[in-house]
Amino acid sequence: MNAAQTIRQNPIRKSRNYRRRQTKKAIINTISYILLITGAIISLIPFIWMISTSLKGRAEVFIYPPNFIPGTLRWDNYSSVFSTFPFFSYMRNTATVAVSVTIIQLVVSATAAYAFARLDFKGRNALFFLFLGTLMVPSQVTLIPSYIMMTDRFLALKGTLWALILPSGLGGVAFGTFMLRQFMLGIPKELEEAALIDGASPIVSFFKIILPLSKPALATLAVFTFMGSWNEFLWPLLMLERPELQTLTVGLAGLQTRWGTRWPELMAGSLVSIIPILLITLFAQRYFIRGIVVSGLKG
Amino acid sequence: MRKTPLKYVFIFLVPSLIGFTVFNIVPILSSLVLAFTKWDLLTPIKFVGINNFIQMFTKDPIFWPSLGRTLLYSSMSIPLGILTSLILALAMNRPLKGIAIFRVIYFVPYVSSMIAVSMVWKWLYNDQFGLINTFLSFLGLQPQSWLSNATLVIPSLVIMDVWKGAGFGMLIYLAALQGIPEQLYEAATVDGANAFQSFFKITLPLLGPAHFYMLVTGLINGFQVFDSVYLMTQGGPGFASRVFAYNLYQSAFRQFQMGYASSMAWFLFFIIFAVTLLQFKRLGGKVEYDVI
Numbered sequence: 001m002n003a004a005q006t007i008r009q010n011p012i013r014k015s016r017n018y019r020r021r022q023t024k025k026a027i028i029n030t031i032s033y034i035l036l037i038t039g040a041i042i043s044l045i046p047f048i049w050m051i052s053t054s055l056k057g058r059a060e061v062f063i064y065p066p067n068f069i070p071g072t073l074r075w076d077n078y079s080s081v082f083s084t085f086p087f088f089s090y091m092r093n094t095a096t097v098a099v100s101v102t103i104i105q106l107v108v109s110a111t112a113a114y115a116f117a118r119l120d121f122k123g124r125n126a127l128f129f130l131f132l133g134t135l136m137v138p139s140q141v142t143l144i145p146s147y148i149m150m151t152d153r154f155l156a157l158k159g160t161l162w163a164l165i166l167p168s169g170l171g172g173v174a175f176g177t178f179m180l181r182q183f184m185l186g187i188p189k190e191l192e193e194a195a196l197i198d199g200a201s202p203i204v205s206f207f208k209i210i211l212p213l214s215k216p217a218l219a220t221l222a223v224f225t226f227m228g229s230w231n232e233f234l235w236p237l238l239m240l241e242r243p244e245l246q247t248l249t250v251g252l253a254g255l256q257t258r259w260g261t262r263w264p265e266l267m268a269g270s271l272v273s274i275i276p277i278l279l280i281t282l283f284a285q286r287y288f289i290r291g292i293v294v295s296g297l298k299g
Numbered sequence: 300m301r302k303t304p305l306k307y308v309f310i311f312l313v314p315s316l317i318g319f320t321v322f323n324i325v326p327i328l329s330s331l332v333l334a335f336t337k338w339d340l341l342t343p344i345k346f347v348g349i350n351n352f353i354q355m356f357t358k359d360p361i362f363w364p365s366l367g368r369t370l371l372y373s374s375m376s377i378p379l380g381i382l383t384s385l386i387l388a389l390a391m392n393r394p395l396k397g398i399a400i401f402r403v404i405y406f407v408p409y410v411s412s413m414i415a416v417s418m419v420w421k422w423l424y425n426d427q428f429g430l431i432n433t434f435l436s437f438l439g440l441q442p443q444s445w446l447s448n449a450t451l452v453i454p455s456l457v458i459m460d461v462w463k464g465a466g467f468g469m470l471i472y473l474a475a476l477q478g479i480p481e482q483l484y485e486a487a488t489v490d491g492a493n494a495f496q497s498f499f500k501i502t503l504p505l506l507g508p509a510h511f512y513m514l515v516t517g518l519i520n521g522f523q524v525f526d527s528v529y530l531m532t533q534g535g536p537g538f539a540s541r542v543f544a545y546n547l548y549q550s551a552f553r554q555f556q557m558g559y560a561s562s563m564a565w566f567l568f569f570i571i572f573a574v575t576l577l578q579f580k581r582l583g584g585k586v587e588y589d590v591i
Contacts, residue, residue, distance in 0.1 A: 024494075028393065028494075029393060029395060031390075032389075032390040032393045032395060033390075033395065035386055035387070035389075035390040036387070036390045036391065036395075036398075036401045039383075039386075039387050039390075039401070039404075039405060039465070040401055040404045040405070042462065043404050043405055043407060043408055043462070043465070043466070044404060044407065045430075046408075046416070046419045046420065046423060046462075047407060047419070049419060049422070049423065049430055050415075050419045053419075053422065061428065062427075062428050064428070064433070065433060065437070066428065066430065066433055107314065108314045108315045108318055109315070111310075111311045111312070111314055111315060112311065112312060112314070112315035112316075114311055115308060115311035115312045115315075119303040119307060119308055119311060120302050120303050121302070121303055121305070121308045131319065134319075134323045134324075134327065136568075136571060136572055136575050137323075137327055137568055138519075138522070138523060138564070138567050138568055138571055139523070140523070140544060140547055140563075140564040140567055141326075141327060141330045141561075141564040141565065141567070141568050142322075142323070142326035142327060142330060143551070143564070144330060144333060144551050144557055144560055144561050144564065145325070145326035145327075145329035145330045145333065145561075146322065146326050147551075147552075148329075148340070148557070149325070149326065149329075151340075166322070167322045169318070170314075170317065170318025170319075170321065170322050171318060171319075171321075171322025171323055173315045173318045173319050173323075174319065174323065177315060201307065202303060202307045202311070203307065203310065206311075227410060230412070231410075231411075231412040231413065233412070233413060233414060233526045233529075233530075234525060234526065234529075234548070238552065248412070249412050249413075249414045252412075252414045252415065252418070253414055253530065256414075256418060256530075263422050266418055266422075267418070267419065267422070270414075270415035270416075270418045270419060271415070273412065273414075273415050274410075274411045274412060274415045277410050277411065277412070278407060278410065278411070281403075281406055281407075281410045282403060285402075285403065285406075288406070289402075289470060
């Protein structure tokens with residue numbers, strides 16, 4: 001109050017204050033830019049180095065001091081990756097698994113979330129708490145029994161892509177249900193009530209009202225599930241042995257075992273394997289960010 | 300609300316219940332049983348009571364050191380992660396031009412698979428030709444054998460993981476920063492507070508829930524660090540980076556001690572359970588910063 005009054009009464013003071021504040025702002029902004037650019041350089045250098053190495057000849061990699069821009073661009077590193085290792089089939093397997101897991105996860109979680117958010121039945125809260133409780137159980141606990149379950153002793157799915165799709169798609173239901181339920185609880189009940197009074201069944205109301213309104217939450221869950229599945233490593237490593245069925249992460253690890261220190265080819269392979277997920281992140285950024293914030297501060 | 304006809308409850312719940320039972324409840328319960336057995340998947344399963352736990356706590360020479368390494372890992376990765384994320388978030392919180400580009404850039408490491416990332420970091424850490432050692436000798440410093448030196452291997456893994464996770468932590472802090480009402484800063488300025496005072500008396504305390512979230516997830520993730528260890532060091536040199544989750548993997552899928560590994564997994568569960576309880580307790584007394 002006092003300051004405001006002085007400012008109004010004294011125009012010279014005002015301009016000096018204003019100037020000082022502008023300088024301060026400029027300084028803080030400059031510092032911020034410096035920090036942001038440093039952060040960006042550190043974030044990107046490994047990737048730039050990855051690209052640079054992937055285009056070098058096998059001997060050029062061991063030159064000291066190293067050069068960022070290769071003498072001659074050796075695109076054949078990429079063709080040798082594609083010819084030695086069935087990269088396209090890795091990519092296809094990974095995509096098949098990631099898309100299936102995402103679709104299953106969305107269907108199963110959305111229906112369950114609707115039941116927990118809107119339907120009234122006995123034991124609803126107890127069941128929901130059971131779902132929540134399993135979120136606390138680390139994956140290491142279920143890892144061993146799930147492995148045994150997939151072997152020939154029980155489901156005999158080990159070695160097939162089903163072994164990746166079913167546990168992640170159906171087993172990841174607790175988190176998806178929790179997230180979507182929270183979202184659906186925020187949708188005003190009145191929107192549905194009119195339809196229900198007119199005699200619509202919950203199924204109609206789910207498809208016509210709740211699902212369309214839940215699109216942002218569904219998209220967030222989809223992006224997250226897809227990324228998790230795309231980058232999964234240990235489970236595919238345990239489940240897949242036949243090379244033609246492997247996913248990108250496991251295939252790349254195999255590339256490393258086989259090629260040891262053939263850095264140009266290894267870098268080319270790494271780069272190719274992350275391009276799809278980078279593109280998806282770029283386009284689905286909004287949902288991605290929302291997902292992190294939701295899972296982080298409220299979950 | 301009216302009771303929903305049972306038919307609809309079934310339609311909506313059955314798919315999730317099947318998945319939940321088969322892939323969550325059954326494995327959890329089986330794991331609990333396995334924890335009290337000895338089983339190598341070949342010979343018949345044998346019940347051994349609490350022997351696995353006795354072995355783990357009193358006889359296994361690897362168990363406690365692996366836990367110690369995990370804590371060492373977390374004691375470095377958590378503060379370092381908090382610091383880098385907070386700095387980035389503070390800089391991101393300003394209305395600057397081109398800010399969206401930076402956000403995308405910080406996300407690149409986070410969304411890339413650990414295998415791709417660890418491959419390039421292995422190359423960066425390379426003793427002779429790695430970019431990091433080249434840079435060190437350029438500065439006139441001694442090159443290091445990052446991944447094959449027993450004291451440096453855990454810090455090296457931490458650096459990579461902090462680098463990979465900074466974009467995630469940055470978003471958590473950014474969301475928290477944007478939740479702090481502008482009026483608080485205006486009021487402080489009117490009262491004559493300078494930028495440092497505002498930061499230490501307003502910003503930092505009000506970020507409490509975010510700090511706490513970073514701490515809890517940092518602890519939980521620290522106990523589960525596996526991919527980077529498997530891909531970069533295989534627990535080595537010697538046992539120097541054999542952390543908890545990697546140790547568990549070794550005993551389950553290299554030594555085929557399914558029962559023993561399960562009891563380790565349950566030990567992990569109890570740690571995570573305790574940490575989560577702590578979180579709930581803390582959230583009960585959550586700081587409110589609404590301005591009336």
